[in-house]
Amino acid sequence: MPLDPVARFRRFARAATAELGALDQSFLGRGRPLGTARMLNAIGRGQGNLADIRAHLGLDSGLASRLLRSLEEEGLVETVRHPGDGRRRVLRLTAAGREEFAAYERLSDDRAARLLAGRADAEALLAAMDRVALALGRQHAEIVEADPQGAEARHCLGEYYTELGRRLAQGFDVNLSCDPQAADMTPPRGSFLVALSDGLPAGCVGVKRGKGAEAEIKRLWVDPLTRGAGLARRLMAAAEARARDLGIGVLRLDTNSALPEAVALYRREGWTEIPRFNDDPYPDIFFEKRL
Amino acid sequence: MPLDPVARFRRFARAATAELGALDQSFLGRGRPLGTARMLNAIGRGQGNLADIRAHLGLDSGLASRLLRSLEEEGLVETVRHPGDGRRRVLRLTAAGREEFAAYERLSDDRAARLLAGRADAEALLAAMDRVALALGRQHAEIVEADPQGAEARHCLGEYYTELGRRLAQGFDVNLSCDPQAADMTPPRGSFLVALSDGLPAGCVGVKRGKGAEAEIKRLWVDPLTRGAGLARRLMAAAEARARDLGIGVLRLDTNSALPEAVALYRREGWTEIPRFNDDPYPDIFFEKRL
DNA sequence: CTGGAAATCTGACCTAGGTCAGGAAAAACA
DNA sequence: TGTTTTTCCTGACCTAGGTCAGATTTCCAG
Structure with a gap:
């Protein structure tokens, strides 16, 4: 009924x-x-x-x-x-x-x-409030540059690792992956962007400078409750713009085909598939984009 | 984090x-x-x-x-x-x-x-809204008499049966239980009360007249999201008051010890345990209250 | 240097919403 | 019966919020 x-x-x-x-x-x-x-x-x-x-x-x-x-x-x-x-x-x-x-x-x-x-179900109530707030306020998230070791970044990365662990068949252990150095994602070398919905983190993306001019997109994540409103696209656009400001000419990234919505996003946004360029155990598909 | x-x-x-x-x-x-x-x-x-x-x-x-x-x-x-x-x-x-x-x-x-x-997660969003609305508006539910075969009653009873099925070790099948006749829960014989939170059903209780002067409380149910605000107590009080209006002097009810919060409520509200008075397969504990 | 555009301020005016004191009519009560 | 209470209405008055036209100062492009 x-x-x-x-x-x-x-x-x-x-x-x-x-x-x-x-x-x-x-x-x-x-x-x-x-x-x-x-x-x-x-x-x-x-x-x-x-x-x-x-x-x-x-x-x-x-x-x-x-x-x-x-x-x-x-x-x-x-x-x-x-x-x-x-x-x-x-x-x-x-x-x-x-x-x-x-x-x-x-x-x-x-x-x-x-x-x-005094509510026994406070956490469930808050989760419901989060869902409603993010649904109502989806479009309002603002993207700001943040410290990759700050509280917002740590929250996003924690959620990111959890989700990878859940979605990759082999699980995910940060220590086995090449975890980017904070300095490589901090200006002037690189950048770390956080999407804030009413001050609370709702997504993130990193631009990580390698040795020399090469640079990679890392750690693209959007809160599941906020997905479907184009925030990932906005984050990618902001990351590319920031990379351009930092004088980066070519961006690369690695991802996994168990994350089809991410792969589809990259293709849609003009990234082209390239051969494997690292020996990280988790990714199985690699992209590049000239700015 | x-x-x-x-x-x-x-x-x-x-x-x-x-x-x-x-x-x-x-x-x-x-x-x-x-x-x-x-x-x-x-x-x-x-x-x-x-x-x-x-x-x-x-x-x-x-x-x-x-x-x-x-x-x-x-x-x-x-x-x-x-x-x-x-x-x-x-x-x-x-x-x-x-x-x-x-x-x-x-x-x-x-x-x-x-x-x-166009929201893929509309149902999840609505469930979250229900939770928030019921948490914020708990105290505001009003109790009205309703047709035991009307839409509100059917919603409540459906949820009630589902919950019984989940909580009783042997499950629950309405057809095996003595399902009250609608006429026995309709004035002037009996009554069926529904708690409405902003027009939507949030709980119910029935007063069922048997042969002669005996009468029973049946189908006490409160939406899980609304529990903890005393709505069950209010429903019981309303049912007792209505029974008194209908000239009923003694109320009985049966329940199951797998529903400890209900049993505790009856004891707290002055009901006294009595021996089994029917052969319904589901209840294992029986109460009575003089009005 | 000059005219137009931008950012802010000022004064005049209006509406919605709200408060208060008291009045009129009907009901309740002694 | 007369008095009190209840219910609603009226008029006077106030504040918050909002609109508009025009003034002032500063910036900017040519």
């Missing part, structure tokens, strides 16, 4: 609206209108550019200007001339502003912690 | 806020302010009582009055005196109002259908 999918979706929408509406309301507890609080939040998250904030929050320029003014009058935000462009203003929290921002963060964290506390 | 639970929750909150905020915005497309649209919606869902709507939408009496006036002026709603209490007014959609209400419903349905369409 399956339930109507549309009704299920709408039940979800109503429950989430009610819950998250209450979350919005809780922001009003600090005696500041919601619009002002949202702008403070955006600045606190490092958005220093008024135009970006306007676009992000969907505000009219007049309104944005007034909200900013009121934050300045409260002493929470200070503005300085943009060094390169005198028309712009760069926004920054004052000490008091950082304090206030932290108070808002605490409100959200407490609420989240309270909702999760 | 597990991610921070609070960060995961907040990613979910942000994604859902953005998505569902857009959903709210879409209601503005029909040229009516949100408050008015919400009131139209509440009336369309059968809320005919102004005070209830005020409470439900959290409106001031003055504001509610004005919103209602504007719907009347548009010719979407008509009010008549409450038959028993001349101070009250009963609200009802006109033909034009029903048309408009249907248009809003279609907006929501289309949006839901569009988001689900």
Whole structure:
């Protein structure tokens, strides 16, 4: 007796609206209108550019200007001339502003912690939330360069190894594979890119410089929940662009035919198959692309 | 490399806020302010009582009055005196109002259908949404009397049988058990109660009248995702109250010790164990309660 | 150096939403 | 019967949010 999918979706929408509406309301507890609080939040998250904030929050320029003014009058935000462009203003929290921002963060964290506390099935609930969040926010992931030994990278690589172990017939042991050196994937030699969906890692790719001018794509991975939205393609495009910036003329990569969606992606994106170029035990198919 | 639970929750909150905020915005497309649209919606869902709507939408009496006036002026709603209490007014959609209400419903349905369409993992996504919706909206389930052969009841009973089959060592086959007659669980003989979480069934219980004055509790079931919020207790309390209304003085029930949480619930709620009173092959433990 | 474009600000104005005090009508109660 | 309570309505008023036209300052291309 399956339930109507549309009704299920709408039940979800109503429950989430009610819950998250209450979350919005809780922001009003600090005696500041919601619009002002949202702008403070955006600045606190490092958005220093008024135009970006306007676009992000969907505000009219007049309104944005007034909200900013009121934050300045409260002493929470200070503005300085943009060094390169005198028309712009760069926004920054004052000490008091950082304090206030932290108070808002605490409100959200407490609420989240309270909702999760004392639930035996918290992990299952979080997994469900991840799935929904990634499904709703698929397109919004942003790709940034990251430290290949940082927390985001370690999360992605851990998931990558786990998945390889599950999908390769012979399993996967990092120690048997040629694990790239971090320095080879750090500028100016190479690069490591992470896709962040709302600040949490959702995918990665490395550009690893070898001896001399040769370079390889390594460790392409996308969170299973996010697949199907073209994120792998975006990661590859970003990696190629970054490689070009680093003066790399030819990229190579190795992969395994047990990963057909990856092989199909490479073919689709203009990679050409070449003979084996290393003695790593795991790959069985090799590609090259001239930039 | 597990991610921070609070960060995961907040990613979910942000994604859902953005998505569902857009959903709210879409209601503005029909040229009516949100408050008015919400009131139209509440009336369309059968809320005919102004005070209830005020409470439900959290409106001031003055504001509610004005919103209602504007719907009347548009010719979407008509009010008549409450038959028993001349101070009250009963609200009802006109033909034009029903048309408009249907248009809003279609907006929501289309949006839901569009988001689900073309997703290979739609069922997994819906399951995740169910889990989140039930976790967030646990407390809101309402208990109503239903036709034991209606769609909600059939859904609950199907899930109930499946779960019994999984949990009883010998499996479960409805045909071997004494399946209650629908008429015995329909007023005035008995009753069948369904818990609805946002309109979708989340649990059920039956009061089945036997020959003469004896009566039994049957088919107590709560959706696994909703468990832990006391819904089973509420269902039992509602069933007992309904039984009392129907003039029943003593209730009995049978269950199985492979369902320890049910047995614990009965003991906690004041039921006393009695000897076997039927020859059904599945139960192995029997209870009674005087009302 | 000059005219157009970009980034922001200012003032005027509007709507939606919300609060409050009090009024009218009906019901409940003593 | 008269008094109190309940239900809803009305008018006055306020705030947050949003729009628009035009001003100011700066940048940039020619």
